[in-house]
Amino acid sequence: MKSTAQFSSWLSAFLPDSLHTRPREWSRAALGAAIGFLFSTWVCSQLFGLHMAVHFSGPLAASAVLLFAVSSGALAQPWSILGSYLCACVVALTITHFIDHSLVGAALALGLSLLLMCPLRCLHPPAGAIAFCMVFATPAPGEPFWQPALAVMTAGVGLLACALLYNNLTRVPYPRPHPATSTVHRTRDPLPSERAGINADDLDHALDELGSFVDVTREDLELIVRSTEKHALRRSMGDIRAGQMMSRDLIHATPHTRVAEGLYLLTHHQLKALPILDEHRQLVGIVSLVDLVGAMRANSFNLRAILGLQKQQVLGELMTSPVQTVDVDAHVVDLIALLSDDGLHCLPVLDSGALVGVITQTDLVAALHRDLLRHLD
Structure with missing residues (x-):
């Protein structure tokens, strides 16, 4: 009986959680991702040829989903896309120079890119695909070996420019602003709400203890926790108006x-x-x-x-x-x-x-x- 319950619990983990976003937000993100992907690949095709744009279209599409659908996430911030793309390009060019254009080289480029992105705080999953594609990218005859990297960075900048413009025009702040740290009294004291209960240091310790990747900024996590506290307090305090x-x-x-x-x-x-x-x-x-x-x-x-x-x-x-x-x-x-x-x-x-x-x-x-x-x- 216990094993059956454990198996059922394990199977339930495969079911997705319900989304807390509205259909209007789905439409906004879908339109933005399509526009950003189209613009970035078009710019890349105009400067480096259609073949080069199509070669990197998969990772760019994945990045577009992150930048427009989950723009508040830690993996979708401007430094994440630019820094990760740069890491992937540098690693892939180094691999192809010293090894060869093979699956082993592509796998090595993927792993080393991930290893480099972590300490540089620019983790961005589509960059792993960029590293893989870079290994098999071949510039046209007479073109420099680093031309694919230039194409990738150009497309990345174009996609980021679209995200900055579109998200903010549709009233989604991007990049995610950092909250003000100063109090209204201009002292070093934390806010009154942080002097008792959960504060920023507690969240940092909790994230350190977790030790795994969490696709949410500490600011967003703090906002979620405080909003949860607020709703719980509202429920416990009854109907005082x-x-x-x-x-x-x-x-x-x-x-x-x-x-x-x-x-x-x-x-x-x-x-x-x-x-x-x-x-x-x-x-x-x-x-x-x-x-x-x-x-x-x-x-x-x-x-x-x-x-x-x-x-x-x-x-x-x-x-x-x-x-x-x-x-x-x-x-x-x-x-x-x-x-x-x-x-x-x-x-x-x-x-x-x-x-x-x-x-x-x-x-x-x-x-x-x-x-x-x-x-x-």
Whole structure:
């Protein structure tokens, strides 16, 4: 019975996992791969002949699938394709010079290319096929022996240029941008969400322990893990919404409110930010203590300017606009990153576009405390 269950489990490993991409993305990637492959092989055929373009068309097609269908993967980044193609060309030319154009030489070129790509961090599977094809590529009579390598690199650059243009025009960032490492407070402290739980070092250690190739960047893996944590937290925290947490008795000002009056409202009510509403009571901006201090600091050597600032300048000249807001039905989990990692001290809450409340960091802490007590009961 146990052996039957193990055999069934082994067979199930052959079944593919469900895709988490949408059909629209399939169509986008398919069109891009076709365009990129056609352009790169056309350029190669125009410069080096149709025979040379067809000879390398298989690896180029495989690269096109990676660059357009899984452009966020570690194997599809610009250095991966250019570096791997270069490794394959150098190794194959060396093999054909010292050995011969044979299957043994092709297999050796494949293995050595893979061995070279790993420390250079440019692993790209189609480059293995490039190395194989390079061994059997024969330049035309009178042409230099390195002409096939030039053809490969030209086609690779053409394919990469198409990927850069097409992916970004279709709103798929390529190459995969590295996340900003600095915090909003410009200190060496990690983000609040990284001070407890999983952080970047934990992911690095996990990847080191795995020890095998993973076709995902560390940034993407971190994004997946944090998104998973977010959904799990949303499930465990029930249905706490912004409308249940917000302060409803709003202290606000208008764009024409004097700076001195705005400063009084902030200090008297012990606020860190002040919503700015127009004559139709629509939210048009927000002013914080930081904004006022920054304006005064700009005139720190001019006492007359400071006095004039408080008496004449209005909040409409200092306010931040547009304002980061949340909907009244926003889940508490969606507010955590905004009020911690993004460095915001308060979030205006809108209902059908109208300002109905404000959520502060204090409100968030109180809501999390109530949820913790609920789990302890």
